[in-house]
Amino acid sequence: MIRSSSSPSRRSAVGLGVGVAAVAAVFYTLLAIGRWRAGNSANYDLGIFAQGADAWSRGQWPESHIRGLSLLGDHFSPLLASWGALWHFWPTPPTLLITQAVLLAAALGVIVAYTRRVAGLRVALLVAVVGLLSRAVLTTAMFDVHEVAYAAIALAVLCIALLQHRFGWAVAASVWLLLTKEDMGLTVFAAGACWWWMHRGDGWRRPLVLAGLGVAGVIVAMLVLGAFAPGSGTGYLAYFGIGSSNKLPVPEDHSLSPQRLLPVLMYVVTALGIGVRSKLTVLAIPTLLWRAASSNIHYWALDFHYDLVLWPIGLLAFVDVCRKGLPRLRSRSGVVVSIATVASLVLGVAELQQRAVTPASTFRTAxxxxxxxxxxxxxxxxxxxxxxxxxxxxxxxxxxxxxxxxxxxxxxxxxxxxxxxxxxxxxxxxxxxxxxxxxxxxxxxxxxxxxxxxxxxxxxxxxx
The missing domain is CATH 3.40.50 (Rossmann fold)
Structure with missing residues (x-):
């Protein structure tokens, strides 16, 4: 993924990325297992995905009695069959928690390694700290498991492929995303627009391939959901005024509440303010739009896993803007980065306090x-x-x-x-x-x- 002019530079970048990933994997695992042992894990969603993994491990379609339907009729996430393979060897919910922690850590490692290579050590260390303690990733690590953990690393690779003009990697990451969740097709479509904007000299073929993959991914996902879901369609569209309810007990609000803009603010903070100038921000637009348009108030909140897909985009958008190094502290950009960094760390620490989870929780069973x-x-x-x-x-x-x-x-x-x-x-x-x-x-x-x-x-x- 990373171009280099010298082997030592490549080795130092990879070494830093691996080191950060190792620290992050341990940290996120301790948080997740701590929450599990404190008795704070839940049917939604750890119990659901544990039953799905159990079914996959037995060669069956993933069904959850907790959710009350086939999981292929709930979300289009065939990539979760990999959880079934792991469940076969260690059939317990912590298997999924640890797997998720490793996936999140790997995504951060990829981001930091790339940052070290193109923007230097100072920017890489800042990204490592902000990325590790971002509320967007902590909410995922501490709130059971979700399919979007697989999206984080794919989005990191996709962003780097766009920045490095690597079409093969962009296609591979896009396919991975399409197998993660049905809404990722919109992000892949946006990747086509982003490729055209970044690399206009390529012509239309490559951006059209990416955009076409996105459209095809959404169509296939909707067909599969319709085949497996009662009533021939995903009930989540009801939050957008389409179809019937999926019967989830989620509070709805159809007003133009200013809370709809919270995900936008979270993205700005994750991108440390100045990152919004990057063309990579195009990738965040579909997720921000569908969350703002929904009547599901959980989609607007910062307490769930929905910000995770914005996390790698925001971090790498910041790196894209800081290729020549960090802005001077007294400059306007430097002030913006400083404020956003403090805001990001405060939000992360607040999330740790709200969840009342510490790494020490791992060693006590409630x-x-x-x-x-x-x-x-x-x-x-x-x-x-x-x-x-x-x-x-x-x-x-x-x-x-x-x-x-x-x-x-x-x-x-x-x-x-x-x-x-x-x-x-x-x-x-x-x-x-x-x-x-x-x-x-x-x-x-x-x-x-x-x-x-x-x-x-x-x-x-x-x-x-």
Whole structure:
């Protein structure tokens, strides 16, 4: 990927990239496993993807009882079959957490190695620190797993291919992106426009190939989603006024809220302000547009994984502008970079504090996790069908057939398990928990964890 005029320069760039990637892999793994052992992993999305990996490992299409459908009807992410291969050797959710940490670290390593080669050591070290502690990547590393972890490294390669005029690498990265998620086709289409803008002397063939790949990728993804999804289409289009709802309990807002611009601000911060001048910013436009146009308020927020695809683009856009080195501190550009750097680090540290996760968490198992495992081991027969509250499911996969204890799912199960955590996303109401306990044939409690055996297999709805 990296052109060099001398072997020592290449070796120093690669060496720095590998070193940063190694540090990042350890750091992100400690954060992810710390959150797992603290009992903060969830059905959405670790439990879902764990069930998908389990299915892939058995040579089946990825299906999740927690999600209530085939995962190929939820998102077009055939690249996740690789999780199935890893699951075959180590069938436990931390496998996915560690894999994601390595993917994120590898993306940062590629970015830093390229930066060292074209912009020097000072810029590379700045990018390494800002990239490592960016809120965009920390939210992904600490909030279970997501398919877009695969997109980060592909986007890094795509950006470098565009900057280095490497069409073969651009095509390879684009195909990788198309196999990651359905919306990546829009980014690949933008890569065609970006190639034309950067390399007009090439003519139209290469940009049209990239744009055509993007369009074909979207069409194929929609056809596959339609074949696997109930109702012949992805429900996520409902957030854009197209089709019917996918029944996810996500708050919607159809007003022109200024919060829609938060992803734009996040991109500006990630690009350290001056990076927005780079032509690579074209790659960020499709993601920024569809997030702003959606009625799903989670797409606007900075607390989820949606900013990850902007992360490599923003960092490399900054590098593109700083090829001749960092701007002088007292210059206008220097002031902008300084302010954006501080803002980026503050946002990252705030995310660590909000998630209440530190690397030290990796070495302590929370009582709630021990209680979930103990109750299941003592009372649940292997393969039992159990509906779980959001914070329980991943700790029971793959030994048990786990479903989601939510009103919109209505699973038919033999057991129900939930916790009494004071604060948790999609917590089962107290009155609903009391009803489930009252209706149970047997009830076992351990700490804040409750397991209920139902009189017979039945549909459960956690409503009052």
């Amino acid at each position: 009582p709630v996790v021990r209680d979930i495992r103990a109750l299941a081991g003592e009372r649940l027969p292997k393969g039992a069908k159990v509906a779980t509250q959001m914070d329980v499911g991943p700790y029971l996969v793959p030994r048990y057939d786990v479903y989601s204890l939510r009103p919109d799912q209505r699973p038919r199960v033999d057991y129900v398990m939930f916790t009494d955590k004071e604060r948790w996303t999609y917590q089962v109401p107290v009155c609903a928990r009391e009803r489930l306990v009252a209706a149970g044939a047997q009830v076992w409690r351990r700490g804040i964890v409750t397991l209920v055996k139902l009189p017979s297999a039945q549909v459960v709805t956690p409503t009052c």
